[in-house]
Amino acid sequence: MNLLVWMLGVPLLTAAIGAVGSPRKVMEATMLGGLSLTFVLCLATASQFLGGTIPMAFGDTLRVDGLSALVLVLCGFVGLVSGAYGVGYLRRNEARGLVNTRMRREFYGLIPAYVFAMLLVAVSNNLGILWIAVELTTLASVFLVTFHDRDTSLEAAWKFLMLGSLGLGFALLGTVLLFASGRGSLGEGMSALNWTRFMDVAPTLNPFTVRLGVVFALIGYGTKAGLAPMHTWKPDAYREAPSPAVALMAVGMLNGALYCILRIHMISMAALGQEFSSELLLTLGLLSVLIATPFILIQWNLKRLLAYSSIEHVGIMVFGLGLGVEAGVFGALLHMTYHSLAKPVALFSAGTLAQLHSSSDFDRIGTGTFTRAPIASGLLVLAVVIITGSPPFGMFFSEMTILRAGFLSTHTTATAVFLAALVVLFCGFGYQIGRLVLGPARDAADRRRPAPERFDLGMVVVIGAAILASVSAFYLPGPLTALIRAATQVVWGSA
Amino acid sequence: MTADIVILSAAGMLVSVFLMVGQKALFTTIRLYGAQSLLLGVVAVTIAVSEHRHDLFVTAALTIGLKAILIPWFLMRMIDRIGIHREIEPFLNVPASLLVSLALTVIGYRVSSGFPVGARGVSHHLIGVALSMLLIGLFLMVTRKKAITQILALLTVENAVFLVAVGVTSGMPLVVELGMSFDVMLAVLVLGILVQRIVGRFESMDVSRLSKLKG
Numbered sequence: 001m002n003l004l005v006w007m008l009g010v011p012l013l014t015a016a017i018g019a020v021g022s023p024r025k026v027m028e029a030t031m032l033g034g035l036s037l038t039f040v041l042c043l044a045t046a047s048q049f050l051g052g053t054i055p056m057a058f059g060d061t062l063r064v065d066g067l068s069a070l071v072l073v074l075c076g077f078v079g080l081v082s083g084a085y086g087v088g089y090l091r092r093n094e095a096r097g098l099v100n101t102r103m104r105r106e107f108y109g110l111i112p113a114y115v116f117a118m119l120l121v122a123v124s125n126n127l128g129i130l131w132i133a134v135e136l137t138t139l140a141s142v143f144l145v146t147f148h149d150r151d152t153s154l155e156a157a158w159k160f161l162m163l164g165s166l167g168l169g170f171a172l173l174g175t176v177l178l179f180a181s182g183r184g185s186l187g188e189g190m191s192a193l194n195w196t197r198f199m200d201v202a203p204t205l206n207p208f209t210v211r212l213g214v215v216f217a218l219i220g221y222g223t224k225a226g227l228a229p230m231h232t233w234k235p236d237a238y239r240e241a242p243s244p245a246v247a248l249m250a251v252g253m254l255n256g257a258l259y260c261i262l263r264i265h266m267i268s269m270a271a272l273g274q275e276f277s278s279e280l281l282l283t284l285g286l287l288s289v290l291i292a293t294p295f296i297l298i299q300w301n302l303k304r305l306l307a308y309s310s311i312e313h314v315g316i317m318v319f320g321l322g323l324g325v326e327a328g329v330f331g332a333l334l335h336m337t338y339h340s341l342a343k344p345v346a347l348f349s350a351g352t353l354a355q356l357h358s359s360s361d362f363d364r365i366g367t368g369t370f371t372r373a374p375i376a377s378g379l380l381v382l383a384v385v386i387i388t389g390s391p392p393f394g395m396f397f398s399e400m401t402i403l404r405a406g407f408l409s410t411h412t413t414a415t416a417v418f419l420a421a422l423v424v425l426f427c428g429f430g431y432q433i434g435r436l437v438l439g440p441a442r443d444a445a446d447r448r449r450p451a452p453e454r455f456d457l458g459m460v461v462v463i464g465a466a467i468l469a470s471v472s473a474f475y476l477p478g479p480l481t482a483l484i485r486a487a488t489q490v491v492w493g494s495a
Numbered sequence: 496m497t498a499d500i501v502i503l504s505a506a507g508m509l510v511s512v513f514l515m516v517g518q519k520a521l522f523t524t525i526r527l528y529g530a531q532s533l534l535l536g537v538v539a540v541t542i543a544v545s546e547h548r549h550d551l552f553v554t555a556a557l558t559i560g561l562k563a564i565l566i567p568w569f570l571m572r573m574i575d576r577i578g579i580h581r582e583i584e585p586f587l588n589v590p591a592s593l594l595v596s597l598a599l600t601v602i603g604y605r606v607s608s609g610f611p612v613g614a615r616g617v618s619h620h621l622i623g624v625a626l627s628m629l630l631i632g633l634f635l636m637v638t639r640k641k642a643i644t645q646i647l648a649l650l651t652v653e654n655a656v657f658l659v660a661v662g663v664t665s666g667m668p669l670v671v672e673l674g675m676s677f678d679v680m681l682a683v684l685v686l687g688i689l690v691q692r693i694v695g696r697f698e699s700m701d702v703s704r705l706s707k708l709k710g
Contacts, residue, residue, distance in 0.1 A: 128671030135678040142685055146692065154693050155705035158642070161689065165649055165682055166636070172675070173629070173656045180618075180664045190668045208609050236708045 018108030042076030066486025086244030088458025167223025174217025181209035202270035225257035238307035243351025282322030288315025331401030338394035346383035367439025532562035603627030
């Protein structure tokens with residue numbers, strides 16, 4: 001049977017078993033086994049691509065090129081890490097009697113389902129299937145946002161679903177308009193919506209309709225990526241959802257949405273020349289980085305802080321893409337890779353701190369966490385050092401690549417503003433995390449005792465991910481570099 | 496003849512959106528949405544007959560079955576079950592809302608005038624109607640407090656998109672269309688569950704109370 005079908009089938013089956021519910025041990029083993037197998041299948045698909053054959057299924061409705069392969073590997077990786085941490089996360093809550101049957105079934109059912117939808121996004125060659133897959137990711141994640149069933153989680157889920165559905169409405173209109181722009185030349189039937197078909201006939205598409213379609217589609221998928229000014233769902237959802245689900249949103253969903261943006265961007269570049277969508281992306285990217293700045297400085301919650309970091313990073317990637325030079329595209333995809341490796345570490349260590357203190361609000365956690373939870377605090381500091389782009393870690397290099405490309409291109413003013421915002425963000429993060437971890441410890445009269453740190457499964461996963469993220473700065477495996485180059489080739493080759 | 500029916504139905508859809516803006520009773524608003532979906536179904540059937548596109552019959556059946564009957568029934572049953580106050584409380588009063596909607600319609604038509612003339616010569620009107628509906632839907636979403644009216648606004652936006660899909664492109668490929676209908680139905684279900692949880696928790700469907708998360 002086809003490799004792609006297996007790769008999509010395994011997480012779907014895992015989700016089905018998890019949703020039915022069974023003894024706890026079986027569910028845990030299913031999730032770990034299923035997601036590991038999924039990751040292996042993603043790697044197999046990528047290596048098949050690198051071996052020279054293009055994996056396809058259902059005609060060419062599902063098709064893996066360089067960009068898909070890169071996103072697949074990253075999504076498969078984050079799926080596995082989140083799944084493993086998720087098992088540990090739920091065990092911790094279980095030990096404190098906070099978990100009921102509904103939660104268990106939702107958790108073990110929805111997380112693999114979310115992974116399935118993300119992988120489907122990454123392999124869709126058909127713009128209609130792509131849209132359906134993105135909608136599925138939204139629906140799979142709503143009940144992860146309401147997982148803890150607090151007043152605020154209902155609010156967050158409502159905003160998330162409303163804004164997400166509206167964004168998807170826009171994306172659908174964009175898709176329909178793109179389809180309308182090629183009346184006659186795209187042909188009939190299912191394959192008429194294929195991205196490859198669009199690229200073949202790009203010069204004959206009606207320019208006005210394409211332009212309108214691209215704007216709607218970019219705004220729509222930009223909402224899912226969390227680009228400003230459509231980012232407002234992000235901080236709320238990140239605060240309410242359990243950390244493993246947040247990692248799927250912050251890395252998997254972000255990469256998936258970026259993948260959609262790239263596909264539309266490529267159609268636009270081929271049909272209209274590269275200025276039109278590049279300028280749009282540059283503006284949205286710069287705006288996202290700028291909007292994140294003040295909110296990081298005044299932030300009152302650890303997980304919201306990381307949400308603004310994710311808005312910043314998607315801004316950086318989109319800014320790189322919008323520069324309209326090959327180095328910018330390469331920098332953006334490199335940044336996506338490093339971000340996927342480092343972000344889970346930040347989210348999981350922050351999640352551990354939040355779990356120990358039963359809250360992620362700064363005033364509930366209190367300052368000086370290093371004395372109470374040294375391992376989680378240390379890992380959080382390491383992760384923040386990485387994600388703020390400090391040398392010698394990977395994101396320093398990807399940000400430098402983007403900045404260099406920016407200053408060498410025609411957008412020097414925008415790049416200067418961008419650089420200034422990055423510096424402020426770096427200081428803001430240093431201030432917030434420094435105060436949290438190293439500030440004066442709680443005074444002895446404070447009777448709220450946080451749970452002690454334990455060396456459990458969750459902790460092992462965070463430490464493993466942290467080692468991986470640190471090592472990646474000095475050594476990226478050859479095949480991964482080849483995938484990044486192939487993805488750059490796919491994106492830049494269409495300009 | 497075909498063009499006349501299509502344009503008339505599209506105009507009817509626009510009228511239904513205006514009536515939704517002016518309407519205060521929740522049940523009537525839901526029925527208006529049902530009528531709007533029915534008209535969308537009529538557009539699909541008309542084009543299916545005149546162009547011998549059998550795919551579009553499926554689209555039409557789905558639209559009428561799902562959006563004109565099932566979803567309105569589901570929403571009404573939900574309101575009955577949770578027994579809430581059945582009046583809509585807008586942030587902006589009705590005359591002002593109607594004026595804004597009028598302005599949005601003008602904008603929608605202005606943008607659509609750039610479109611190339613389609614096969615039936617009606618594309619331009621359909622896109623004008625669809626864009627106006629989209630803008631008014633967005634406007635409804637930000638000015639209404641009740642969860643159900645926000646859902647209806649969202650569904651109106653969805654209908655606007657399907658109007659473009661059916662009227663201008665003669666329908667998307669069938670598999671895609673089926674997938675989309677399935678997703679819309681799933682989304683309404685999820686929204687319904689969420690509304691019930693919100694009502695159970697806050698004893699109100701007023702989503703303007705959901706304002707704890709800031710910054």
